Amino acid sequence: MSVAAPATASTEDQPTLPAASAATIVRRLRFHVFVAVAALAAAVYVTHGLWQQPYTNVLADNVGDQAFFEWVLSYGVHLLRDGGDPFFTTMLNTPLGVNLAANTSVTVYAILLAPLTVLAGPQITFVTILTLNLAGSAFAWYLFLNRWIAGNRISAAIGGMFCGFAPGFISHANGHLNWTSGWIAPLVLWQLLKLREKGRWLRNGAILGAMLGTFFTLAAEGLFFTALAGGVFVVAWSLSRTTWPEARAALTTVLAALGVAAVVAGIILAYPLYMHFDGPQTFKGTGFNQTHYAEDLGAYFSFSQRSLAALAGFGSDLAPNPTEATSFFGLPLMILVIASLFMLWRRADPGRRATLRALIIVGLVFMVLSLGPRLIFLDNETDIPLPYALLQRLPLFDSALPLRFALVLVGVIGVVLALAADTLLDRERVPHPAQTAFATAFAFALIPIIPLPLLYTTRAPEPAFIADGLWKKYVPEGGTMSALPFAINVAADGQRWQAYTMARGGRQFDIPDGYFLGPGPGGAEGNGRIGAQPRKTDWLFLRAALYGHITEVNNNDRASARTDFKYWGIDAVFLAPTITGPEGMLYRAALEIVATDLLGPPDKVGGVLVWRIRQGLDPVNR
Template sequence: MSVATDAPAASADPPVEPSPSPARPWRAHLTVAALALAMAVYVTNGLWRDPYNHVLSDNVGDTAFFEWLLGYGVYTLGHGANPFFTDLMNVPWGVNLAANTSISVYTILFSPLTYLAGPQVSYVTILTLNLAGSAFVWYLFLRRWLVASPVAAGLGGMFCGFAPGFISHANGHLNWTAGWIAPLVIWQVLRLRQPGRWLRNGLVLGLMLAAFFTIAAEGLFYTALAAALFVVVWSLAGPVRDEVKAAFGTVLRAVAVAAVVAGALLAYPLYMHFAGPQTFSGTGYNQRYFAEDTAAYLSFPSRSLAALFGLGSELGPNRTEETSYFGVPFVVLMAVAAVLVWRRAAPGRKATLRAIMVVGAVFTVLSWGPRLNWMDAELPIPLPYAALARLPLFDAALPLRLALIVAVVFGILLALVTQELLDKRIDAPNTRTGLTVAIVAALLPIFPLPVRHQDRAPEPDFIANGTWQQYVSADGVLSALPFALNVTADGQRWQAYTMARGGAQFRIPGGYFLGPMTTGEEGREQMGRIGAPPLATDWLFTRAALYGYVTELSNADRAQARSDFAYWDVEAVFLPEKITGSDHMTLFRNAVEVTATDLLGPPEQVDDVLVWRIRPGVDPVDQTE
């Protein structure tokens, strides 16, 4: 496609017309890069102010999980561990990391920073670079393939990088904020039809797919679906059929090469994902619940300027999954933009626009999930996603996240209509002025606010100074109280910090991860769940921490505790001075201490924690004798 003409998408690479002078594009590139980085730092500034003691309050669990993965990256390099399976968590069964979001490429690339500064700093660094990189790469993509103006490409790119859905996912998800993956993959797909370069282009695409699979497998799946739908719809357009016929053989050979390369590199990760130990089907999340409310498209997100004036919405399942939330002004603007751009497009450009709009429409409907939801109420109206929900890959996806593809489509339309304005192709000055005002008025309410943060419990000296090694044998099992879960994640992140330092390591029961519904059984037929199936003893501590509930324990409770501790092979448990809950939740530390003392006897004061030794074969009530 010629950057400044109405030729079909992806019809020439590089552009057929002269590029601007070398100095000007680089000046524009640097400007957009600086703006994107500044915006990303602004969004994440709460973490940057104190990365060791601040945490994302809307998603403490995912923050701990990704910090754990970053720590495990250092452990993997230092101990030659399997990057796709670990026995350090969920003792005695372990965790299938290939079936989770293991971000293996990130954990290895950032392992030097993790080792030197800790998983906390690596986490916020990756989160910031993801947001900035997404905006910048989309800018480069739009500038290269669709618009000539750096202003139009910059505006569209910034929207793609900082759309409400991606700001929502900035509450913890290093995988979903890696929005730069989509434009790179689509860029390479468009290059597949270059004559004589099918081997090189197929090889590059295969390597990209293999690497990106370990960062954002679900996002890569959605990108592949969107790219395939675009290519099919575009290829069927009359004005580009000759071009399609000419490129068909080249593209087919390149795709075959990409499939062979990606298949070879991903053979083991895919085996682990689908058939490895502790694998499962689904995600543990209800797809009917994690579907986009149709009214959410017209609502404003909770982290936006509109929300400051009480216009934010609570239609999402949680604040990390507000994947559309464009607001009425912006949705209306996109409808107007689509009409304006279509009317002024030449036949070749209309083939591109039609394909883009079909992708947007299809993904909008699919994002609504198996049944139609309106204003937080599920209606008895089945939708197309119901036919897909049980298919492989779709069964492990959450339909509302498909709205992120719609955000990208809107970003493209925003860039195209801005180019129309800058080219003054809209004849009436009043219309141009009105459209400019409309763009500002539509974007201003959804301008993002920084992600929310809160204080979290500091790492105890008992862990940081290595005192824990006096209470646990080599590779023994140690647990913080309460046991590690998504809403009580301290024990998991403290294990992460220990892994990041190298040296001796302990294992933990439980943890925050996705695993099979039951333990000890293998097979993809098992449904997924969040964390390990709870036993009676860890539920005692979890209930005390979350609700302050303390019950009078019986000999049966102590016998159950003896059995559960033997099952986990726990050698010691400890209780820090402070425990962290999600979303500014107050956890009841005193209730945990009372429960532990009643169950295990008086604790030892060691550094800044209380420690209870667990000696196999001794009744917990007698352990201090």
């Protein structure tokens, strides 16, 4: 197939060549190790703020998502110790529960790394996965490019390091264990390219199906993008006159392998897919505005706030938030990519041109999709409609955030960089002055987007009331308790305390609300929303914590609280000394005043204030 490196068209993982000498094998392995170590060092550099104090430091740009993923990692421990449903729980959002299949539950990570969570806590497991995801993505792309694209390992390393640490993935490193799992794409693409091997359709199809079934809980949206990009590439490549005979010859084998993959993946995913699309507490679409989360065209030519260019004052804030800065390649890199494609096209034979044409089509298609339903340029939304307006209500597309389609261009650009470097590093074909110019151009394009470390801040420490198990005196077996304010993305401490309790094992407690995606007012047929649908009492507490608003509590408020506490089945609520918010600590003093006015004097236990909620009785009635 023409996507393979020019030096080999083998259907095996290794080219059919005379046996390599021991020295050659050692050199190859040594370079692999060098790239792996370099990738790991770069990942530690990016995440070192969390490693310094993993139990107190938190990602400054996404406190809520870190709390959510720490919760799902702890839930893996709970599943192994106490059993339960990996895709549904009532420990959050009691009594309704949460559909974890419709959320990013990273079940495979949670189960495999449960021993680390037990030994060191979900805080360590979180930063470990985040670091290994970044390093593993760069190394996996390097191996893929080295096998299928580039004949020179240095070229593959350049492309791999770009793919692993591109601005979009550094942005998602602010809390997203799913999107930083960028190593999934090259592994899936590798297996897709192997499907054409004659006589091995059953084995290759089964492996692909097992991969898809396993990776679903880690990055379902990323798998969707990878499959879509692979489909666009194969169709565009196959329709070329030059490559059609090759595609036709492989068609039967590939279709048979895909059939096997569908069966294997279907068996593994039968229950998760049922839960995702038709299980309890599911929903249509997404809880996010797709127009707001569309890529600004100007972002492609701008620099991220977390890049070296930002230190020189060239950072841009065209992203909707720091976690969704998905392109930001910068003008120099975009020019380099276009110039590289022009150079490669001129030098390519007809078969390689078919590959380049398909690659360009994939890049353009996903760039246009990332722009969303209407064109946005330099933070100005225009009335110009775009193709995504026709797709946004279709299944799968209705749950995607358009700007994330830009992440596919990371792989496209990585391939172009590897191909260009492979050509220009060929001393027999390129004179030394041209190589010098090439090195200068690459440096000018890539150095500005070198990432800066992730920003971090401190979060509220775990109170002794939770850490020492003192809460058990206030909550019976199977009972419900909550920190104040009730857990939500902008105040997720209550969910963290539950997570740390799960990681330690033993008796657990349920909590109302929580940070998750669930159904909105329209139920299963309506759009999703972040967290539970609010009731009067949780809004009373949250308003005090977020804005410092002190409500003059009256008997109507107490009657609402009585109804709400009965609905949740709450046995106790407590207030920690500090409350972590999205941009610093929240208004604890205001919350204490409101809670005391509503519930009466609290107990002081384990460094917190605790209010017993006697089931069937009113809160304090003044």
